Amino acid sequence: MMAQPSIHATTAATSGGTVPPLVVEHMAKSYDHHGRIVPVIADLSLTLREGEIVSIVGPSGCGKTTLLNTLCGLLVPDTGNIRWHGREVTGQPQNVGYMLQKDLLLPWRTALGNTMLGLEIRGLAAAEAEDRSRALLDQLGLHGFADHYPSTLSGGMRQRVALARTLVNEPDVLLLDEPFAALDFQSKLLLENDMLALVRKGRRSLLLITHDIEEAVSLADRVIVLSKRPTQVKAAYEIELGSDRTDVIALRERPDFSHHVRRIWADLDVVLQ
Ligand SMILES: Nc1ncnc2c1ncn2[C@@H]1O[C@H](COP(=O)(O)OP(=O)(O)O)[C@@H](O)[C@H]1O
Ligand SMILES: [Mg+2]
Secondary structure (H helix, E strand, O other), X not given: OOOOOOOOOOOOOOOOOOOOOEEEEEEEEEEEEOOEEEEEEEEEXXXXXXXXXXXXXXXXXXXXXXXXXXXXXXXXXXXXXXXXXXXXXXXXXXXXXXXXXXXXXXXXXXXXXXXXXXXXXXXXXXXXXXXXXXXXXXXXXXXXXXXXOHHHOXXXXXXXXXXXXXXXXXXXXXXXXXXXXXXXXXXXXXXXXXXXXXHHHOOOEEEEEXXXXXXXXXXXXXXXXXXXXXXXXXXXXXXXXXXXXXXXXXXXXXXXXXXXXXXXXXXXXXXXX
């Protein structure tokens, strides 16, 4: 059954009594474009619950990347507040892994070297950093590619390394900005499945920005739809697609899958330009 939209996207946020990993309240953000103030995020509130996967979809240019960059502390909101595990943080939040829209691997480091980067910076012993990184690369299907440089890997493999680099720090929360957008359909489905397994197994919370409605529905417990710029939450849907949410290919074949997709499509302010 389709849940009714909840415009604030925060319903049942505190069910179970635990503090949600992320709460955003009435956040606004604008850019100064050559002296002209351009409002990008109008008034945005949302909650990410523990262990929850939330997809955020919205029209191109509505402010999705601006939202993610603000959440991970790269931009400062004009007003409103962002609470990580109940606390307001200035700068970069702890235990949050993010993959930016244009997240590039360092070309002079191997897949292993790129994956280990964060652990090295944190001062972990080299042997442990390497063991953990190799184990994760294996789980992401890159066994045998640890010593390859990015230029010798396919686009899908490079995204797998970028994901490994984010996950190796064992973040409680992941923020991913269109991580699979540049991949061909098959590579995308395979990587979605592998990522889903790792996120669910680690009981991590995930906020996934995507412009792909089918991806949003197949991966998430909840989909938040943003309006066009200056953006705010337009609707939010609980995605109920049965208890086995591990196989995105099987999920896409369920009759209720297209029902969810059509509903969200109708919500998006998509105009031909
Ligand atoms: N640094 C910036 N300075 C001024 N305007 C920006 C800047 N970054 C993005 N914008 C504008 O903000 C709007 C939202 O951009 P963005 O957050 O990248 O959207 P989305 O990720 O949803 O496509 C766009 O109109 C874009 O042109
Ligand atoms: Mg973007």
